[in-house]
Amino acid sequence: MTVLRNIAQLATCPATNPQQDAGIIENAALAFANGEIAWVGPENQLPKRHSGEESFDCRQQLVIPGLIDCHTHLCFGGWRDDEFDLRLRGHRYEDIAAAGGGIRSTVSATRSATIQQLSRKALQALAGMLELGVTTIECKSGYGLEADSELKQLEVYRKLDAQQPVDLIRTFLGAHMVPDEFQNCRDDYVRLLCDTLIPMVSAQNLAEFCDVFVDENAFSIPEARQILTAAKRAGLGLKVHADQLSNGGGAQFAAEMGAISAEHLEHATESGIQAMADAGTVAVSLPLASLYLRVPYIAARDMLEAGMKVAVATDFNPGSAPSYHLPLAMTLACINQQMTPQEVLVGATTVAARAICAEQRIGSLLPGFTADITVIDSPSVNQWLYHFRANACSGVVKSGQWVKAFAPQTAPFLR
Amino acid sequence: MTVLRNIAQLATCPATNPQQDAGIIENAALAFANGEIAWVGPENQLPKRHSGEESFDCRQQLVIPGLIDCHTHLCFGGWRDDEFDLRLRGHRYEDIAAAGGGIRSTVSATRSATIQQLSRKALQALAGMLELGVTTIECKSGYGLEADSELKQLEVYRKLDAQQPVDLIRTFLGAHMVPDEFQNCRDDYVRLLCDTLIPMVSAQNLAEFCDVFVDENAFSIPEARQILTAAKRAGLGLKVHADQLSNGGGAQFAAEMGAISAEHLEHATESGIQAMADAGTVAVSLPLASLYLRVPYIAARDMLEAGMKVAVATDFNPGSAPSYHLPLAMTLACINQQMTPQEVLVGATTVAARAICAEQRIGSLLPGFTADITVIDSPSVNQWLYHFRANACSGVVKSGQWVKAFAPQTAPFLR
Numbered sequence: 001m002t003v004l005r006n007i008a009q010l011a012t013c014p015a016t017n018p019q020q021d022a023g024i025i026e027n028a029a030l031a032f033a034n035g036e037i038a039w040v041g042p043e044n045q046l047p048k049r050h051s052g053e054e055s056f057d058c059r060q061q062l063v064i065p066g067l068i069d070c071h072t073h074l075c076f077g078g079w080r081d082d083e084f085d086l087r088l089r090g091h092r093y094e095d096i097a098a099a100g101g102g103i104r105s106t107v108s109a110t111r112s113a114t115i116q117q118l119s120r121k122a123l124q125a126l127a128g129m130l131e132l133g134v135t136t137i138e139c140k141s142g143y144g145l146e147a148d149s150e151l152k153q154l155e156v157y158r159k160l161d162a163q164q165p166v167d168l169i170r171t172f173l174g175a176h177m178v179p180d181e182f183q184n185c186r187d188d189y190v191r192l193l194c195d196t197l198i199p200m201v202s203a204q205n206l207a208e209f210c211d212v213f214v215d216e217n218a219f220s221i222p223e224a225r226q227i228l229t230a231a232k233r234a235g236l237g238l239k240v241h242a243d244q245l246s247n248g249g250g251a252q253f254a255a256e257m258g259a260i261s262a263e264h265l266e267h268a269t270e271s272g273i274q275a276m277a278d279a280g281t282v283a284v285s286l287p288l289a290s291l292y293l294r295v296p297y298i299a300a301r302d303m304l305e306a307g308m309k310v311a312v313a314t315d316f317n318p319g320s321a322p323s324y325h326l327p328l329a330m331t332l333a334c335i336n337q338q339m340t341p342q343e344v345l346v347g348a349t350t351v352a353a354r355a356i357c358a359e360q361r362i363g364s365l366l367p368g369f370t371a372d373i374t375v376i377d378s379p380s381v382n383q384w385l386y387h388f389r390a391n392a393c394s395g396v397v398k399s400g401q402w403v404k405a406f407a408p409q410t411a412p413f414l415r
Numbered sequence: 416m417t418v419l420r421n422i423a424q425l426a427t428c429p430a431t432n433p434q435q436d437a438g439i440i441e442n443a444a445l446a447f448a449n450g451e452i453a454w455v456g457p458e459n460q461l462p463k464r465h466s467g468e469e470s471f472d473c474r475q476q477l478v479i480p481g482l483i484d485c486h487t488h489l490c491f492g493g494w495r496d497d498e499f500d501l502r503l504r505g506h507r508y509e510d511i512a513a514a515g516g517g518i519r520s521t522v523s524a525t526r527s528a529t530i531q532q533l534s535r536k537a538l539q540a541l542a543g544m545l546e547l548g549v550t551t552i553e554c555k556s557g558y559g560l561e562a563d564s565e566l567k568q569l570e571v572y573r574k575l576d577a578q579q580p581v582d583l584i585r586t587f588l589g590a591h592m593v594p595d596e597f598q599n600c601r602d603d604y605v606r607l608l609c610d611t612l613i614p615m616v617s618a619q620n621l622a623e624f625c626d627v628f629v630d631e632n633a634f635s636i637p638e639a640r641q642i643l644t645a646a647k648r649a650g651l652g653l654k655v656h657a658d659q660l661s662n663g664g665g666a667q668f669a670a671e672m673g674a675i676s677a678e679h680l681e682h683a684t685e686s687g688i689q690a691m692a693d694a695g696t697v698a699v700s701l702p703l704a705s706l707y708l709r710v711p712y713i714a715a716r717d718m719l720e721a722g723m724k725v726a727v728a729t730d731f732n733p734g735s736a737p738s739y740h741l742p743l744a745m746t747l748a749c750i751n752q753q754m755t756p757q758e759v760l761v762g763a764t765t766v767a768a769r770a771i772c773a774e775q776r777i778g779s780l781l782p783g784f785t786a787d788i789t790v791i792d793s794p795s796v797n798q799w800l801y802h803f804r805a806n807a808c809s810g811v812v813k814s815g816q817w818v819k820a821f822a823p824q825t826a827p828f829l830r
Contacts, residue, residue: 079830084801088755121829132805292750323803328743335707340503386499388738390547390806414536415494 001033002400003055005043008379010063011342012040012366013349015359019309022342022381023364030063032371035400040365059408060379061394064345065365066135066372068352069326071263071284073317074139074168075122075153077109080318103143103177106318110143110153118156119163125316126166129324130404133374133393137166138313138356140211142173147197150174154206165396165403169356171239172201175212175219175227190223194230202234209356211239211263214250221253228257237357243267245295255279261311261355264289265303266296273299277306282355285347286315287332293320300337310339311355312347331388341385373397375406379413416448417815418470420458423794425478426757427455427781428764430774434724437757437796438779445478447786450815455780471821475794475828476809479760480780481550481787483767484741486678486699486728489554489583490537490568492524495733518558518592521733525558525568533571534578540731541581544739545819548789548808552581553728553771555626557588562612565589569621580811580818584771586654587616590627590634590642605638609645617649624675624771626654629665636668643672652772658682660710670694676726676770679704680718681711688714692721697770700762701730702747708735715752725754726770727762746803756800788812790821794828 010028017023029043031050039050083101087093096102110118129137139157144150154170161168174193182189201207210231212224218241219227228238237260242250244264251272254262262268262276263284276283285298300310312333315321323329326348333344353363362370375395378384384392395406425443432438444458446465454465498516502508511517525533544552554572559565569585576583589608597604616622625646627639633656634642643653652675657665659679666687669677677683677691678699691698700713715725727748730736738744741763748759768778777785790810793799799807810821 079798079802081795081798081801084749085755085797088749088753117829124829128804294750322801325803325805328803334499334503335709338503340500380496382500383494383496386496386737387494388740388743389543390740414532414539 001031001038001050001053003046003050003053004030004058004063004373005055006060007043007058007063008060009381010040010365011065011345011381013065013346013364014366015350015354015364017346019304019343019346019351020340022345024342024381028063030365030373032373032397032400035371037365037367037369037371039367056406058375061408062376062378062380062384063365064374064376065349065363066374066396066398067133067326067348068356068363069129069134069137069313069316069324070311070352070355071286071313071315072137072139072324073142073315074125074137075110075118075141075156076106076143076318077113077118078106078318079322080105103319104180106143107145107179111146111149115152115156115159118152119159122156122160123164125324126160126164129326130164130166130396131393132325132327132391133376133396134326135166135372135374135396135398136169136358136362138169138171138209140171140173141207142176145174145176145179150197151206154201158206165398169209169358170207171209171211172198172207172236173211173213175224177213177218190226193227198227198230198234198236202236208237209239210236211241213241214248214253215241215245216248221249224253225257228259239263243272247272251276255281260357265298266290268299270302273303273306273308277303277308282309282311282351284311284313284355285333285337286313286321287329287336288321288323289315290336291332292322297336300333300339304343309351309354310343310347311352312344313352327385327392328388331385334385341381344385345381371397371400377408377413379415416446416453416465416468418461418465418468419445419473419478419788420470421475422458422473422478423475424796425455425780426480426760426796428480428761428779429781430765430769430779432761434719434758434761434766435755437760439757439796443478445780445788447788447812447815450786452780452782452784452786454782473790477791477793477795477799478780479789479791480764480778481789481811481813482548482741482763483771483778484544484549484552484728484731484739485726485767485770486701486730487552487554487739488557488730488732489540489552490525490533490556490571491521491558491733492526492528492533493521493733494737495520518734519595521558522560522594526561526564530567530571530574533568534574537571537575538579540739541575541579544741545579545581545811546808547740547742547806548791548811549741550581550787550789550811550813551584551773551777553584553586555586555588556622557591560589560591560594565612566621569616573621580813584773585622586624586626587613587622587651588626588628590639592628592633605641608642613642613645613649613651617651623652624654625651626656628656629663629668630656630660631663636664639668640672643674654678658687662687666691670696675772680713681705683714685717688718688721688723692718692723697724697726697766699726699728699770700748700752701728701736702744702751703736703738704730705751706747707737712751715748715754719754719758724766724769725758725762726766727759728767742800742807743803746800749800756796759800760796786812786815792828794830
């Protein structure tokens with residue numbers, strides 16, 4: 001048994017609360033054992049039986065559930081930093097893409113990289129995520145767009161899940177775009193996905209979810225329907241990249257298919273939002289993509305008022321969101337999605353867990369939940385997300401083990 | 416003599432270059448001795464006389480001049496995190512201010528804090544800045560708005576300058592706003608500034624610059640003219656907070672007064688920009704204030720094309736920019752001010768140095784300049800500002816001494 005004491009604020013983030021209520025306990029304590037939360041509450045109610053246990057003085061810091069980044073494209077070859085510079089010099093994305101840049105360059109670099117190269121690179125990002133307090137991520141394939149390379153990405157994830165503390169929940173995104181070699185026979189690519197790749201991914205247990213990018217430049221709704229129908233048949237959970245660059249009915253489609261989540265949604269309409277609310281679809285907002293692409297932020301307030309849950313994730317990828325800094329995404333969600341700090345914290349914990357069908361197990365600090373715990377050097381949720389710092393995380397527990405050593409600042413946070 | 420070798424990119428940032436050219440040397444080396452840069456160039460041209468010196472292998476990282484944050488309000492009492500939450504819940508700033516919040520709450524908390532309390536708190540921020548690679552900052556008073564409390568802030572800066580490695584360049588901003596007790600006799604406050612405080616600050620050598628906030632809710636141009644005329648007479652350099660919330664002719668006024676810099680400028684007009692360009696006024700852009708306040712970003716491209724220099728700084732303060740993360744401000748300046756990574760780097764080094772009249776001494780990595788050097792764990796300027804991470808700084812030299820221990824990642828950055 002391990003006890004955390006002297007916690008200024010502890011956010012329990014129960015899945016049953018409305019999103020605006022992070023279930024905050026002031027002056028709290030928490031006990032965990034055998035990888036699970038055993039007790040949580042105000043410190044003055046800590047049961048006597050826990051008083052002799054190993055304990056850590058949190059020095060009036062904040063304790064939250066381990067953060068969950070429920071939308072990343074973790075594994076990719078190359079970067080696109082030169083493209084970032086070119087776009088700032090006025091070059092258009094279309095021209096960059098025509099010259100071999102854009103997503104095509106990432107596909108090409110990913111195809112030519114070895115499993116070892118891809119793993120070593122993704123491992124650096126995972127280590128950076130863990131330092132920030134992230135304990136679980138969702139990660140997508142989708143830069144292979146051919147059998148071997150898609151499976152290679154998913155294989156990287158399987159290996160990395162076993163190699164380091166952050167849990168990886170895998171999503172097959174063969175339907176990220178139609179690869180060049182199928183541009184004139186796109187039906188063949190959809191058939192390859194439905195008849196070969198999806199059944200193979202499922203049979204080999206390489207992913208838990210299947211995602212499809214519904215967009216003018218990616219897949220139409222009829223194509224996406226074929227793909228997700230095959231995925232459902234194969235027993236995979238469903239996700240949709242919807243309404244990112246324009247409104248294409250992606251939100252309604254996600255609701256119709258019973259997808260667990262719809263991602264992006266920058267251009268979702270009122271009726272799309274209502275359909276998702278009725279279907280219980282989780283909206284996954286990706287503020288870093290809005291930042292880097294200079295496109296509108298998601299209408300989170302409309303979604304919350306319609307009764308939807310809104311998750312907050314990074315979209316980490318080399319093109320539209322080259323950052324895995326989830327706390328930055330969270331501060332952006334406050335400012336630009338007009339979500340309160342509590343709503344955002346819930347969006348990166350229990351709601352993010354719901355987007356990967358894991359809210360019964362992670363994302364909340366309640367007895368029986370996995371002991372994934374992040375300690376933040378800040379006296380409150382409000383102060384943490386308001387005062388953006390490089391990294392305010394001062395310790396991480398994963399499944400009951402300290403995986404980032406507990407190191408509270410020598411001086412307490414000064415008000 | 417100390418030599419840095421195996422540098423992937425070194426940005427010299429000469430003051431004489433146009434802003435788009437950071438003076439990059441690939442595969443560089445740099446030598447420093449007695450607190451000054453002794454030699455810089457391609458490593459294969461490193462003079463033989465340096466080959467036996469103490470050397471550090473930079474492992475293909477990036478080396479830049481120590482960053483300069485040329486606009487901060489470092490010293491303040493309290494925070495305004497609860498106000499951040501209230502605004503996100505729909506409360507208007509005017510109502511929050513009427514209830515005792517807003518800048519008034521910071522003035523009140525700063526007035527009631529002791530020098531020791533203010534120093535300890537500012538010291539935490541300075542330590543965080545140094546970790547990020549910042550070696551010099553400008554810092555303003557302006558939360559006292561009465562003789563004792565303004566002098567108290569400047570005294571905090573004097574003490575902190577001596578206590579830790581980051582250099583503090585001080586600006587008197589008694590003209591931040593008219594304090595409550597002078598609302599019905601604002602002329603008296605202007606007289607207090609001109610006849611008492613400015614001469615006192617100058618005589619006691621408490622600041623190098625005088626700044627005035629020109630705005631409907633702060634000071635009119637005729638008032639600001641009186642204040643800066645007194646400041647000029649007292650031998651202080653001039654700065655202007657101009658055109659932040661609306662266009663009030665602040666840019667023209669800064670040019671007319673011969674101010675070294677005009678800050679904010681979110682609403683500067685074409686004629687204001689031309690006036691500043693003709694006068695050689697530096698524009699100090701503050702992207703974090705635009706982010707947190709959701710107001711337009713500065714028209715940096717228009718300014719650069721008009722021949723102005725555009726600095727990039729944080730505006731760190733508890734209300735409109737509660738973050739001292741200069742690299743985040745820099746990435747925002749790329750994305751939202753459409754400046755290239757090189758332009759932004761120059762804006763946070765030699766142009767920032769110019770905004771504090773120090774470009775002959777700091778902000779460039781050229782022989783004879785102070786050896787303020789920041790090592791960044793990234794292969795290039797483009798990659799660094801594109802791939803936002805918590806903190807990519809892996810070592811800092813201040814005046815020839817390692818003040819952040821050199822610690823390159825064990826694994827090189829993977830492309």
